Amino acid sequence: xxxxxFSYARATSVVNALELLATHGEKAxxxxxxxxxxxxxxxxxxxxxxxxxxxxxxxxxxxxxxxxVLIIGALTRHVxxxxxxxxxxxxxxxxxxxxxxxxxxxxxxGTVGGSxxxxxxxxxxxxxxxxxxxxxxxxxxxxxxxxxxVDFFKGIYETALAAEELLIAVELPAVRKNSxxxxxxxxxxxxxxxxAGLAAQAIVAAAMFTNLQLAFFAVGDRPVLxxxxxxxxxxxxxxxxxxxxxxxxGEELDPPDDQQASASMRRHLAKVLLAxxxxxxxxxxxxxxxxxx
Ligand SMILES: Cc1cc2nc3c(=O)[nH]c(=O)nc-3n(C[C@H](O)[C@H](O)[C@H](O)COP(=O)(O)OP(=O)(O)OC[C@H]3O[C@@H](n4cnc5c(N)ncnc54)[C@H](O)[C@@H]3O)c2cc1C
Numbered sequence: 565x566x567x568x569x570f571s572y573a574r575a576t577s578v579v580n581a582l583e584l585l586a587t588h589g590e591k592a593x594x595x596x597x598x599x600x601x602x603x604x605x606x607x608x609x610x611x612x613x614x615x616x617x618x619x620x621x622x623x624x625x626x627x628x629x630x631x632x633v634l635i636i637g638a639l640t641r642h643v644x645x646x647x648x649x650x651x652x653x654x655x656x657x658x659x660x661x662x663x664x665x666x667x668x669x670x671x672x673x674g675t676v677g678g679s680x681x682x683x684x685x686x687x688x689x690x691x692x693x694x695x696x697x698x699x700x701x702x703x704x705x706x707x708x709x710x711x712x713x714v715d716f717f718k719g720i721y722e723t724a725l726a727a728e729e730l731l732i733a734v735e736l737p738a739v740r741k742n743s744x745x746x747x748x749x750x751x752x753x754x755x756x757x758x759x760a761g762l763a764a765q766a767i768v769a770a771a772m773f774t775n776l777q778l779a780f781f782a783v784g785d786r787p788v789l790x791x792x793x794x795x796x797x798x799x800x801x802x803x804x805x806x807x808x809x810x811x812x813x814g815e816e817l818d819p820p821d822d823q824q825a826s827a828s829m830r831r832h833l834a835k836v837l838l839a840x841x842x843x844x845x846x847x848x849x850x851x852x853x854x855x856x857x
Contacts, residue, residue: 638677760833
């Protein structure tokens with residue numbers, strides 16, 4: 565199938581893009597790498613009247629570190645994250661996760677901003693941004709808004725972005741001393757969307773978690789920052805503690821039931837991931853059997 569007829573405008577600046585979006589509102593769609601937008605148009609899931617192509621706006625591309633904050637421009641491509649020494653040093657969770665996003669051809673064009681604005685609940689980057697306490701920066705004609713990642717994702721393909729706003733950057737705190745991360749996803753094949761996944765960031769002191777962010781993906785309508793993690797903070801971790809946390813997790817998740825996996829399978833996989841992440845983050849292989857009951 566091919567997309568229905570549409571008009572095309574190549575934005576010459578951020579201000580120009582915002583003018584076009586303000587004029588055309590819901591009838592316009594931003595295009596960055598086009599890796600999700602164009603397939604959706606070709607399948608006629610969406611039929612915008614105008615495409616606002618922002619891919620030439622080089623001021624929106626790049627990675628910088630300032631005062632322990634990592635700033636990633638919206639047009640930074642997945643491949644840029646993979647190759648970036650700043651990402652490897654200050655957000656190793658992202659560096660690990662990005663290798664699971666699709667395939668090289670898609671990572672060469674797909675962008676961070678596009679992935680976050682697309683808000684697929686099975687997507688890796690939104691969950692990482694939630695685990696890392698990122699702030700999403702959006703801009704409209706009246707100015708900028710800073711939105712915590714955990715509030716940015718509103719549902720399946722739904723975000724806090726208004727039709728006339730542009731996602732311009734994401735900011736995340738550089739990882740602190742004693743930080744540890746974990747990333748794993750169950751997928752049918754490498755590069756496929758996850759059936760269930762977990763992006764986790766922790767601070768470990770004296771063999772305990774002083775902070776633990778467990779962001780599950782593909783098990784809800786958006787990334788889920790699990791409350792169950794609170795059961796694991798500032799306590800000595802035993803198999804019984806993991807089992808209790810996994811029960812809480814099972815109750816708080818409301819996973820989808822589809823052709824990929826049943827809801828109960830996804831809930832089970834999430835519990836497996838919880839136990840596996842705790843064991844890995846603490847460097848305690850003895851704990852990996854806990855929490856899956
Ligand atoms: C075969 C295939 C496999 C894939 N596998 C995965 C996978 O495993 N994991 C994964 O996460 N993704 C996967 N994807 C999706 C893809 O990697 C990302 O969704 C994509 O890279 C998004 O970035 P983009 O720049 O291409 O966005 P685009 O396609 O240009 O845009 C996506 C959406 O975001 C909006 N948008 C884009 N940029 C902005 C902006 N700056 N401000 C406001 N709105 C904006 C667009 O209007 C559109 O609605 C896959 C895609 C394909 C085709």
